[in-house]
Amino acid sequence: MILKIAFRNIFRQKRRTILTALAMIVGFTLSSVFIGWSDGTYSNIITTFTGNRIGHIQVHSKGYLDKPSLYKTIDNVSTVGEAIQSIPEVEAWSPRLFTSGIGSVNEKSTAVQIIGIDVARETKATQFDKKVIEGTTLAETASGQAVIGKGLAKILAATVGSELVIFSQAADGSIANDLYEVVGIMESGNAITDRVACYLHIEDAQQLFVLEGRVHEIVITVSKINKVAMVTENIRTRINDPLLEVSPWQVVAKSFYKAMKADQQGDAIGRVIIMLIVAIGVLNTVLMSVLERTREYGVLKALGTKPRQIFSLVVTEVIIIAIASICVGAILGILINYLLSINGIKLPQEFTYGGMKFGTMYTEVNMRSLIIPAVTVMLSAIIVSLFPAIKAARILPAKAMRTH
């Protein structure tokens, strides 16, 4: 009965219902697009960040991530690689070797980080070739070539064609020393690494450091970023090697991940402000409606309706409007987020995040952008209707009916 009266009141007071619903719909949609936008931005950043550099999942020898060392290697690369490749969600995997040394071109010398890569695999996994801005990428077979970072090229005054001497210590303690031809200069998007990065073919690097058949890192990319946790687990069980560690990007790039999480917390403030606006709008209309219907509640109470029933009548009306508004808002939210996820929004100015540049942002259609606004709209609507509902429940019939 309460439900019936509530429903009919909603249709009777069309103007008020529409106003209340409008506040809720606008709030929901704004909040939904806000979340879609923010999530879209972050997954954009994550995709770029992981896709270009660290991949989605990495395999290392135990303890390497915390304290990298020349000796903490993965020795059974091909078996591990096969295990990884057998998982359908895996898109690509690529082994890497990391060491450091001194690099010299003519008279100039500086510390360099030597990264040995499997050129074909690295190209597939992180689009290595696209980062080369001058010259060419490395040949797919070992041939004494090097690609160096833009910053490093500047420090060493190296150009395409320069001869680069690398000097270091090999894994067996002997002196590692060889000559390479700079075939390309690359820009990763991260200026700090570009000042030290020196890429060699992995076999050249293995030979130089006497690490034949061994690598320090395997980078894996998956088809969908939200599958990372599942694939990580999958790889762990398939490799089943206690000496190896499988880490998702969140662990590999801990500080980046934390900074991003903190940024996302900041977005919550925006959401709170939107919900406050909704709350004020709803409170206003519900209070007005209760005041206007004082007499009606008085009659209901005189007839024997309990205060608690009057209370639920007021709250039920708001809940019904909220449910309808959430449905409409969800449709609008999905629609807008969908359109913006396809067309994107061109930013007036590019921005840099974690050393990466972004020009066009895309929103994302996800559950979060529906569930969070739904919960907030519903909660704030209920909370805001409590006060008018209590007011209505406490109406004294004798008094209410004196106001003719």
Add this chain to the structure above:
Amino acid sequence: MEQTQNHEVIVTDKVTKIFDPDGIPVNALNGIDLTITSGEFTAIVGPSGSGKTTFLNIISGLDTPTEGKVWLSGKIISEMNGNELSDFRRDNIGFIFQAYNLIPVLTVEENVEYIMLLAGVSKAERHERVKKMLKAVGLEGVEDRLPTQLSGGQQQRVAIARAMVSEPTIILADEPTANLDSKTGNDLLEMMRRLNDETGMTFIFSTHDPMVMDRARRLITLRDGQVDTDETK
């Protein structure tokens, strides 16, 4: 009337009501001692401000006396809490107000049904009783209309049907005819009196209208919150 079969429905003992909204006390009721027996058809009359509405509110538990006691069906209603009063009103008192009686979003049938719904009467019985009651007040054929689609007289008849349908101990009506023209008002009173005859239900109503007063079997006149005259015809 066979007085022997009748029993006391309402007894008031020195009921006093003082309103003090803005520091200026108003003595609305000044020690009212009255006994209403079952089957009465009683009018409460008196000049404006004499305390008629206040008296009706207090004997129905819509308001509490400042002093004194009210017994309704042997229970002291002035000592009940909110929920007890809600149930007690629902089961014992039928209300007819001057205006805005009906729940605007419910149809005629649903308005009459409402109290029985609160009381948890079964659907079949509700339907049965509503039908009988609407027939008794001559409202067949408008069951599905909303109150706004009825004339003032029709609305008051719905209110009477609603008040009587759950067979309460007593029907209280505060100026039920004040918003009606005199012919409609008269017809309404005629009908109430007929229902009183047929069912033996107790009616108490307040009025300004001499024509309405004439139809009462007992006339209680209030003046300055006190019983001025009390005559039974």
